[in-house]
Amino acid sequence: MKNQENTKFNQKKIYLADYKPSFFTIENVSLEIYVDLYKTRVISTYQVELKNCSKNETHDLVLDGRNLKLVNIFVNNKQIYSNKYILTDESLTIPRFSGGQIKVQTTINPSKNMDLSGLYASESGLYTQCEAEGFRHITYFIDRPDILSKYIVHIHANREKFPVLLSNGNLIQESYDKRTGILSRIWEDPFPKPCYLFALVAANLAVLEEKIIVGSGREVLLQFYTKKVDINKVFHGLKALKSAIRWDENRNNLELDLNRYMVVAVPDFNSGAMENKGLNLFNTKYILADKDISTDQDYESIRAVIGHEYFHNWTGNRITCRDWFQLTLKEGLTVFREQEFITDFNAKNLSEYQSRSAKAVKRIEDVQIIREKQFPEDASPMAHPIRPNSYSEIRNFYTTTIYEKGAEVIRMLHTIFGENGFQKGMYKYINDFDGSAATCEDFVNSILQANDREDLFHIFMRWYDSKGTPSIDIKEKWNPDSKTFTVTFEQKNSRGSIEIKPLLIPIKYKFLNAEKFSFPITEQLFLLKESKKTLNFRFPSSPPNEKPHISLFRNFSSPVNIIRKLSPEEYLFQMQNDCDLFNKWDAAQKLYLMAFIEKDPQKEKKFTTSLTNGLRNVLGDTSISEAFKALMLTPPKDSFISEKLVDQKRLIDPKFIFYRRTAILKSIALALREEFHISLNKVSQNTPSEKYEIDPISIGKRKLKNLLQMWLSQLDPTPKWKLTIKDNFFKSTNMTDRVEALKSLLLIGNSDCRDALKYFYKKFQGNPIALDKWICLQIEFFGFFSYNNVKVLNLVEGFLKEDFFITKNPNRVYAVLGTFFFKNLNEFHCHDESYELWVKEILSLDKHNPQLAARLTRSFDSWKNFVPKCQNNMKKSLDKLSKYAKSKDVLEVTSRLLENN
Incomplete structure (x- = not known):
């Protein structure tokens, strides 16, 4: 029996199995666009031809279009008439069409x-x-990704209002009519x-530009457009783009193919950026940077997003998706390429140990996204394969599963075949499918065929069709x-009905103490293909009272949940002996988790003691970088703790997580107070605050310094410590140190905190990013340690009434509502009024930005796993939202969350 509210959601579903190629092709498109804020006129002219049809055959020509006059x-x-x-509201259909020229004005x-x-206007x-599916909001057209056309675009606008007119490709003509004040530009994308x-x-934008020479000797113009007041904030983005261009040439032999490459900063933007051919549009958050408004993380994110959108030029643009079910073909592959770019960039020109640490830090940061966001998605009613088999609103499937898990699936191919084998496959893929719309099968086949392993095709393709996180149950016997030492691996995945x-x-894998057993010490790769498989090892010798220690899934070689019971001592x-830095970090994460969720007080104490001893060793380890030490000292986030509780068939209790986590971290801080102070003094002396550099070593030092500061701020602060943190805030010369000092002041929670907040607002109220x-x-x-009984709910309600809360700006909506709904688990769920606010604000957003509303609705993905009080309130909220929401974006999400599965 279905929930009554769900019967409202009867939107048409689209199925992968129903895919059929279009009967039509459109090789060339001419757009004449007369720009006006209130009435833009679009004249589209294109030749539509039937393909693979008999001479007298006809088919209905369905042109997609929404909100068009x-x-x-x-x-x-x-001219044809009605x-x-x-x-209809969704399309314009010409019955029994046999081909010809279409000219439509809207x-x-x-x-x-x-x-x-x-x-839209920003x-x-x-x-x-x-x-x-935004093009159908501009003109009537066959809006599907397997229709590939060459475009020529004529843009006309009042030069005083719109002095910059851009489109894809190359500018081939420009004119200005002094009498009318109309500027005209013609762009052609070859x-x-x-x-x-x-x-x-x-x-009305300013431009920063630079000419570069690409590998073949061609000159290319790079241009960054933004508001004039922000033009000095795009230098980092330009530098990042040049790095990405060189990296793709050097590592992948892929060259920029256009004569001009443009990047535009947009204040109001639903996503991070968009890879439009030769004309990338970026959320200002991911393009504008300087040390006064941007943190180290901002700089790193900008470099990554710049790289991501540029890499789409080949993996997404030159080779696109046959249909939207294949979205991970371009996004998973491009996320992988972005990750490799950042890894290589961070490790460049470093010493061997710094390079090793830098690569591990990037890998760990990528895995954190998988564990904290994608694993919970896989465990929720919103779980889906990296290639879904159906959807109602495709915008709901721009997810961490499609992107980040998709990248992990690509990475497994790289793990299996190595860099050389993977590059052979990429070369084949590019050569075979350049200029076409491809499928996931096409890519996987290219990699396997290039390495003579077509036998792996069917089993590997299961990754594309399976939802949920596979669990690997590991049993060891010595x-x-x-x-003899045996390791048994058993695959488990309970998602789905079959x-x-x-x-x-x-x-x-690798044995950590292999030399004591006269056993090979090199890392090995094993491909698990069966539901259950046992590996047997026989050792030539065996020291007394010692057993082999095996390091498994090194460098997170597969995106799986590992079920392996080890003791705190193991x-x-x-932590102390694994040379694989990912597994060294992962051992610390396991100890954090077990300390946070262990029911038995004696066992919890053992986990905490082992963790404390391990962290003490980390602080004194000179073979790892400051950035890696900072990661070792960073506990898991609430979302990952929640996911682990669910793994143990326990319910998510936000208060339990908050108080247990706080108590454990405070006990560790007390035990390591002296070591923390010594390390803080040492790293502070080596991190000059007056000189701000964004190289990996400097960033790592700031990370460690500020994290140690946070650890110590969880203790009862002395007057001297309060003064230290206050000075760190007011004397900081960059946003990274300023933000981290403010975090510590918020943890301490006194009048200094209020003063710091007032100062921050006064200084940066005119800058949206800050x-x-x-x-x-x-x-x-x-x-966390709030004063004067401040409720976060009250803060949020206050922010919503401020003039600076602009509902049209997604960044501001995410800052206020996204942070509250997703990032402060305890404060959001401890007040019934929070759920009322959740419904009210999402319904309000649903009226004008359904995509944003649907993303905020996803904060309830795990509602069925919460303790009864929260669960009941969340269910009522979902029912109400499902009843009153209008968009299929939100209704698809609520319908899936309320399914009785």
Whole structure:
């Protein structure tokens, strides 16, 4: 029996199994666009041809279109009227069409487009967002990714209002009519592309540009556009783009193919950035940077996102997706390429131990995203394969599963075949599918065929069709008499209604004390293909009272949940002895988790003691970098702790997590207070505050310094310590140190904290990026050691009433509502009024930005796993939201969350 509220959701589902190629092709498109804030006129002209059809065959031509005002339509230069076509809110259909030229004129009102899809207004002009289905908001067209066309775009606008007119490709003509004040520009993109890669900008912007020479000797113009006041904040982005271009040339032999490459900063943007061919549009958050408004993390994120969008030029643009079910083909592969770019960049020109640490730090940061975001998604009603088999609203599937888990699936191929084998496969993929719309099978086949391993195709493709996180149950047995050691691996995946077939699981392993057993000490790779498999090892010799210690899934060789029962002493041994830095870090994470969730007080004490001893050793270890030490000292986030509770068939109790976590961390800080102070003094002396550098070593030192400061701020602060933190805040010369000092002041919670918040607001109230930080910090960190009975709920309600809360700006909405709904688990769930606020604000957003509303709804993904009081309130909230929401974005999410599965 279905929930009554769910019967409302009857939107048409689209299924992968129903895919059929279009009957039509459109090779060339001409767009004539007369830009106006309130009434933009679009004239689209294109030749539509039937393909693979007999001479007299006809088919209905369905042109997608939404929120358009149709002015007229011509077929082969003859106007047709309403008796010759069928017009609905979603499409324009010409029955029994046999091919010919289409010319359609429409008008749109960008000023009313709050959805930020299609052509819309932001504070400095008009911008587009066409992925996934935004082009249909601009004109009538076959809006699907397997229709590849060459575009020529004529843009006309009042030069005083819109002095910058941009589109994809190369500028081939420009003119200005002094009489009318109209500026006209013609852009031509020589490469076929799907319409989701179309872009247009009409705005009042400044530009920073530089010419570079690419590998083949061609000169290319790089241009960064933003508001004039921000033009000095794009130097880092330009530098990052040049690094990405060189990296793709050197490592992958892929060269920038255009004569001009443009990047535009957009204040109001639903996502991080968009890879439109030759004209990338970026959320200002991921392009503007200087040390006064940007943290180290901001700089690193900008470099990564710049790289990601550039790498799409080949993996996404030159080779695109056949259909939207194949989204991970471009996104998973490009996330992997982005990760490798950042890894290589961070390790460049470092010493051997610093390089090793830098690579491990990046790998760990990527795995943290998988564990803290993707694993919980896999365990929720929103679980889906990296290639879904159905959807109602494709915008709901831009997820960590598609992106980050998709990247891990690509990485497994790299693990199996190594860099050389993977590059052979990439070369084949690029050569075979350049200029076409491909599938996930095409990519996997390319890698396997290039390495003569087609036999792995069917088992590897199961990763694309299976939802949920595979669990690997590991049993170990040591027989000292026979000197034999066995390891049994058993695959388990309970997601879905049918039995999951075994997946291909690459397992990297190494014995940590192999030399004591006269056993090879090199790392090995084992491919688990069966549901259950036992590995047997026989050792030539065996020292008394010692057993082999095996390090498994090194460098996180597969995106799986590992079920392996080790003692606190064994985890400590791994922390101290594993040369694989990922597993060294992972052992510490296991100790944190067990200390946080262990029910037995005696066992919890053992885990905490082992963790404390391990962290003490980390602080004194000179073979690892400061950045890696900082990661070792960083406890798991609430989301990952929650996921582990669910793994143990326990319910998520936000108060339990908060108080247990706080108590454990405070006890560790007390035990290591002296070591923390010594390490803090040492790293502070080696981190000059007056000189701000964003190289990996400097960033690592700041990370460690500020993390130690946070640890010590959890203790009862002395007057001297309060003064130290206050000085650190007011004397900081960069945003990283300023933000971290403010976090510590929020933990301490006194009048100095209030003074710091007032100072921060006064200094940065005019800068949206910095103001978002001020908002996020208070919502996330108030409530830990809050003063004057401050409720985070009250803060949020206050922020929503401020003039600076602009509902059209997704960054501000995420700062206020996203931080509250996702990042302060205890404070959000401890007040019934929070759930009322959740429903109210999401319904409000649903009216004008359904995509943003649906993403915030996802904060209830795990509602069924909460303690009864929270669960009941969350259920009531979902029922209410499902009843009153209008968009299919939100209704699809609520429907899936309320399913009785």
